[in-house]
Amino acid sequence: MTAPAGSEGSVAVPLFLNGEGMRGGRVHPSIAHYTFLGEVRTAPRYRFYACEGGFPALWPVAEGGVSVPGELYALPLEAVRDEFMPVEPPELELAVIELADGSAGLAVAxxxxxxxxxxxLIDISDSGGWRAYQASSKRR
Structure with a gap:
């Protein structure tokens, strides 16, 4: 994985987004200029929550997990530290997750x-993802 222009010498890492960091989300501008790798899913090892304050979160589980949809980006580690994490809610922390293809990526949990x-916390694991949950919430 190569780093975007302007980050020479940095190692780019895969960052999984499943909420407001995705395209069209309110914090997407903080990472929009980095390389979009595609729409992906997590391995079915997570529960997915809507949190008070309007953001989603992953939680790893040994049983009863689902595959959560999201987007994958390549970011230099410094950008994760300096641009992405500062706009994330304090209830979340950086984690290494498993993607559906068996590869690893960073995400917030x-x-x-x-x-x-x-x-x-509202368990929205069976909602079909953050966008589907938001769409169904607006219809209520």
Whole structure:
């Protein structure tokens, strides 16, 4: 994977987006200038939550997981640190996830203490993804 222009010497890493960072999302401008690798899915090892404040989050599980749809981008690690993570909610942390093809990528996931509290979390694992959940929420 090569880094975009202007990031010579940096190692580009795959970053999985499943919420407002995707194309059309409110924080997409922070990563829009990086290489879009395509629409992908996670391995079926995650539950997917809507969090109070209007953002989604992954949570890894040993059983009962689903494959979550999203988008994959190539970003230099420095961009993940300096541009992507600063716009993410404090309830989320960087994690290494498994994609449907068996490869690994970075993504944001719920912090363990947030999941343990459970407050403000709605399990949307069976919704078909963040965009589908938002569309169904607007129809209600």
């Amino acid at each position: 719920l912090r363990p203490e947030v999941h343990a509290r459970g407050e403000g």
